[in-house]
Amino acid sequence: MNGWKFAWQSLWQNARVNASIALGVVISTAVLVGALLVGDSVKASLRSLTLERLGAIDQMLVSDHFFASDVAVKIEQREGFKQYFHSAAPVIFLPNVAAEKVDSNHKYRSPGVTLLGIDNSFWQQTQSSVQPTRSLSGQQVILNQSLAGQLHVKQGDLITLRLEQVTDVAADSPLADKQDRARSLVRLEVVQVLPDSGLAKFGISPSQQTSLNAFVPTDVLQDALEQTDKINAVLVVGNDARRTSPDATRWLSSNLPISSDDATLTVKRIDLTHFDESQNKEAASNSYISVSTEKMMFPESAQRAIQAAFPADQLQPVLAYLANSIHKVGVREAANRIPYSIACAIDSNQQIGPLLDESGQAIALAANQIVLNSWAANDLGVQVGDELEIEYFLPETAHGQTETATTKLTLGAIVPIVEPETPYQRQRPAKYVVDRPWTNDPDLTPTVTGVTDQESIDDWDPPFPFDYGAIRKPKDEDYWDQYRTTPKAFVSLETGQKLWGSRFGQVTSFRLPRTGEDQLQNVQATLTQVVQENAAAFGFRVIPVKANGLAASSGTTPFNGLFLGFSMFIIASAIMLLALLFKLAVEQRATETGTLLAIGLSRPQVTSLYLKEGLLISVVGAILGVVFGVAYAAVMIYGLNTWWVDAVSTSFLRLHVTPTSMMVGGVCGVLVAMLTIWFALRALRHISVTRLMSGQTSDDSPTSVTVNLRRRKSVARFTAILALALAATGFFLTAEAQAGAFFGCGACVLTSLLVRFGTLIRRAAVGTSRTVFSTGHLVVRNISRNPSRSTLTVGLMASACFLIVAISAFRLRPTDQGTGGFRLVAKASHPIFVDLSSADVRQDEFGSDADKLDAVQVVSLRYQGGDDASCRNLYQSSQPQLLGVTDALVRRYDAETAERFQWAGAESTEGNNPWRLLSTRTATPDDQPIPVILDKNTAMYSLHLYGGVGEEFEMDYDLGQPVRFKVVALLSNSVLQGSLLISEGDLLHLFPRIGGYRFFLIDCPAESKSAVTEMLEDRFSDQGLEATDSAAILSDLLAVQNTYLSTFQSLGGLGLLLGTLGITAVQLRNVWERRSELALLRATGFASRRIGGLILIEHLTLLLFGLGIGVAAALLTVLPHMVAGGASVPWGTLAIIFGLIVLVGVVTGQLAVKQAVRMPIVQQLRAD
């Protein structure tokens, strides 16, 4: 015989009670394993989703402009390609397209569609698990099921897609077209609707929402966008569909076969020719190499890269700009104002001028000087030293509105310009017969579509406000005919960049002096190298889509921890059940314990025997628990896909079982059980051997009872005082701090009530005789028979009940503070360039309906697309979307009367308007972090920023270096959740090419919400504008938290149910212990039914006391919130839960009753 053998035999000897203990272990282990598996399943499902929608696509080369489609082939041809990749597919990738069904009766629209221009090889090359059965041709489109569902279309239906016109010129430049930016693919026939599977739901945004995808032939899209043989993305397919490596990204990034052409650079030799009559042929008077960009201006990063590649003295930057008017100061007459001239900012050099004096020396201009060509000087009748006024458009626009500025400069020199022998005729250039000076150069000016490519001024279709009346005919027409875009004025580069430099760039072209015949090729080769080495600077990005997706699939929310929390009550109940059952088992075996001690075993030895037995039970229970844990996880996953789908937005979760979690859960289950058993055994350490031998396991000596009563009284008093203090504090707090204070208050009340309950039943136990002695008194006495057990039982019920009800204080409802007083939030697929708050614009856009918008305020915000960092997105966000907060929004909250957002925290600010904190930065974003405002939920749950206000963090937006932010304020439960809010200036500094506005906050009377929505959506359907009730958006966002609370409450209810079973187990034990008493009662004339009633009343009394104390304490917690309208206790659900618990209590109580009345009286009387 040894300890294990003893334990083994005891195990079987007490098989029934041990089986019930094992049940407790099964439950706790199952819940632990289940929670871990839920976490694993969420991660694995996100990972599966990523892999499914990317197929074998590993990397994606994207660009902010179109480039030659043969880049895909060139990538494949690169040496080393096959080591990392399988193939490369050219595509056109347009993520913000608006779709609508062509239907006369209904308007089914869908903004935010991803349009892919593909060829037939797309599905094979990308190894998609879904293949269309029809090949695309002509005006045909394939949709995925999600998009088809939104548009209510089926095969054979016709749809229209609205795309944003591709322009290389930055949209907010006054020289960019803002009016006609939508391109439509009309009446596309839906040839197939693919199920939402495989590449049919292709998407690179980390979101569990299915991307709304449309697929059209590449050439159709190229035609519509006038981008023949061009694409804007290459999908690079990996060798292994399930794996990726950083080496692959590095290899691709350093092996991009892109040329200077692909980077929109134009390198050409400029010959300022004239006809040399002596040689009877065209001869170059002057010649140089020009590097320009189709983007009109070089982005600063590209400018820096180019300048670094060439010697500074060789490369001459040029900034050409449009001067609306050049005139002498004070002149108003149109006849004396030169309209629409090109002014060129350039620092001349001796080699290529363009400003050279008579001795051939470069003319250096002072900052306040201007040089005119002789034509302009003659026209204005000015002389060197005269002061001129230059009118020009500010280089950046807002809401599409150009603004004119004026500067005064002194005429520093007049440079010659020679007249051509024959003017320009259509595409044929002007013909000169004499040497052309450097200033006779129309190529100093970049191409402006609709202007520089037109035959006459009458044909101009300029993107900027153009005053035809200012054109002086025929004088200005003649200049156009003879010189086209030849600049009339020159300023220093510094002056020009100061006046016309912008976020879009500081240079329109570079000039290089000619050095040889093969120079052009050399410059092109150098630029190609520059582009390849600085691809990001020229708008190219290699996105490791698979690696990013897999990294993001680690998720924002640790669901294993979350569900461990949700299942806390089940675990707690299981542990308490386990403790109760084990304690009962030990009590039942008290005599055995006493005997073992009496015969000489030490207490540790006896404890060791029980622990060995407990270990055997725990291991068996844990093994079963692991099996049931998988089932529990399956139920939770089912719940998340159905009942609690609001927490995960969409039903995409699948159960993934991982051995590690099963192992960890199982081992934890055993450890928890062993700890519980050890604690249960500790309770026996002070019980004397004689008491144990007589079957007693409690020390109820009068001294100990008195001491305990006194101690309990103190605890009750202390917790009551603490509750009062917390309640008083709570009234001075707000939001979650207030909820926390009242939660603490409720918890103190709960403790106080429980201690009071314990004291009462202990008092009842020592009470004196009464005149009236009733069944009620008997029930009270029976409950007080084992005060610890009864208090523990009531405590379990009350605690669970308290938390389930009190947690509803944290349920959220949409409030005006959550929406900041805005009733609608609108988002557009394409930017809108008009100011919707302007009365004039409304008149233009809506005509006679404009007055319907009189009471409507629209605040437009700049938008930089990125990850949705709201709690609805389960993927880990690495590049959250950004909103540029305009002055209009900031000013709105200066007014005391404005309905404000609720703040979770903010740095101190004047005027109590935290929005003002966004513009407090004094240095550039490169030197100082960008002030940012974000929703607290976004900060904590999505971005894991726990430092609150003042915390600094970095985000990598592929801008060459990470962007540093500093949290200046935190919104509380707002409609702006999911975005980083920075000042408009900072946003444009980071993303200079953002044009127009895509995010709108709309304040309108409640009754006109529908009308305003309809008006805006109709008018801006081409831009894919969609307005949504902000309360609905907020409800959706809050639904996540509320659903988590519901989950907690449901699982808490389950735990409570388990607690009810625990009470039943205790009751059964009580009945067993009292079997002789009950037999005596029957002997003295109590009918079985009466006995049964007595047992049931005792059982329900404990149950109802538990529920009552819990609810009472919880109500104190939620009361202030209920009064303030913040808490919405789900009474219906709670009534069902508690009703079910009482019902289960009654049913299981019947077990105790049955046991009580089934026991034969005679045997029980004898057995005692």
Add this chain to the structure above:
Amino acid sequence: MSDLVLKDVGKSFPTQTEPLQILENVSLEMKRGQNLAILGPSGSGKSTLLQIVGTLDSPTTGSIQLCGTNPFELDERALAAFRNKNIGFVFQDHHLLKQLSAVENVLIPRLAEGPTNAQDLDRAKSLLDQVGLGHRLDHRPGELSGGERQRVSIARALMNRPSLLLADEPTGNLDQVNAELIGQLLIDIQQKAEPATMLMVVTHSPTLAACMQRTYQLNHRRLVKQTESKQ
């Protein structure tokens, strides 16, 4: 006409082979105010007989009439009420409810009919006074000695003024002094305080049995009268 009539009462228990006969043709009659003792070796069926008389168990054969009623013809509820009204038990182990005080324990039989009243309390106190525990009304069983507990159980048995007081080895767990005291107490109370009560005592104690008006010996399943005093 006797108040208690046992006629050819037999009791057997089924076993795997053949029924185990415990009692056979036991007949007995008693009138109010009478008392008797049943003696016999362990396992002879004394307690079984007492439990049958007390309606806690039913006879296999024969019949019992108590105060003109055959209790085994009653349904469970009526039987409980009958027992409550007519029978009082004193067990070898007192079977007191440890969560109740002495007086509350005594009141238990009254509780079967509903809440107790002041008269009930007075009677309980009076009974406890009679058994010598008037000063320990509010004491719990844990605070009483073995003899005191048995006295409480006697008081409890008499609470409803039963027709029949059954005592199963009432002194079995007590020392000789206490046993004699309890035995005498039983007889005194029955004779003086509750003269309308019949007292049937099952005991090993010849001393206690000797105090009774009649003694019977249960031997070989049959009840044989041994002595009868002339009182």
